Amino acid sequence: MIERTIKIGTRKSKLALWQAEHVKSLLEQNNMNAELVLIETKGDKILDRSLSKIGSKGVFTEELEEQLRNGGIDIAVHSAKDMQASLGDDFELIAFTDREECHDVFVSHKSGLTIDQNTDIVIGTSSVRRVAMLKKYYPKAKIVDVRGNLQTRIKKMEDGLCDVLMLAYAGVHRMGYNNMIVHELPVDTFTPATGQGCVAIEASTGLAVEVKDAIRSAINNEKTETCVRAERAFLKELQGGCSIPAFCLAKWASKSEITITGGLAKPDGLPQLRYTYTVPAIEANETGTKIAKETLANGGAELLAQLKN
Ligand SMILES: NCc1[nH]cc(CCC(=O)O)c1CC(=O)O
Secondary structure (H helix, E strand, C coil), rough: CCCCCCCEECCCCCCHHHHHHHHHHHHHHHCCEEEEEEEECHHHHCCCCHHHHHHCCCCCCCCHHHHHHCCCCEEEEEEHHHCCCCCCCCCCEEECCCCCCCCEEEEEECCCCCCCCCHHHHHHCCHHHHHHHHHCCCCCCEECCCCCCHHHHHHHCCCCCCCEEEEEEHHHHHCCCCCCCCCCCHHHHHHCCCCCCEEEEECCCCCCCCHHHHHHHHHHHHHHHHHHHHHHHHHHCCCCCCCCCCCEEEECCCCEEEEEEEEEEEEEEEEEEEEEEEEHHHHHHHHCCCCCCCHHHHHHHHHHHHHHH
């Protein structure tokens, strides 16, 4: 029994608050007390530049880590997707929630849109991965950059910036916007970013073991953990965050095996660097790393160097 109240650090966007409330209720269901501590990050404040220009490393996490370090909070709740692949030595991910469906969707305020390869619609996104994939599969579409939290993006779309937004299903669903979904994108072509759909709990390595264990047993889904850790092993080998057009998805193929697909979407479309393996789950992490090495060896290293300039 953990007596003290667990302080949960979170960003202030509605989606971040949903995630933090979700974690709080999981802790409470396991007889722990928890409270939210709202923290603003650089990524929330700077809205006039695209993420790839700010330099994505830690833009949504730095201020939370400061509070983890100085004890202002016990845990930080993040979308696993927003976490850089390499955490500092004094931080670790201690739990991963059940994964929501992890595919991308188009949402729109307009009804009756037909969206296919020949449609010349305007699509809003700020993700380099999504831009590269859209250029390949929707060559006639015009792509515009749109930043901000979900509500801000939807407002910008309604004001005329674009016809549709390309977003993660998970966030759209959590915010209750399923009725705006006009198209669902398949994961075998629009493979999601590392960790998409999963909420991850970050803690200081100094967090008391009994507290860590209690939080983990309340929140962690081991099946999700295996997959997201493998995806993060891939991203770590690429030395990337969310500003490179990387994709990786691990899924359970059977009781003991997982299938991992990962690679890089080239900004000019074809061909994508994409590798898939089905392996025993105990080899998940090393397979994530292997896919990254293969990606780098087959043109990925040059591509990443080009994108840096
Ligand atoms: N980069 C922002 C971000 N981080 C996590 C999600 C969605 C929720 C999730 O994937 O868990 C989103 C919004 C989006 O990509 O549409």
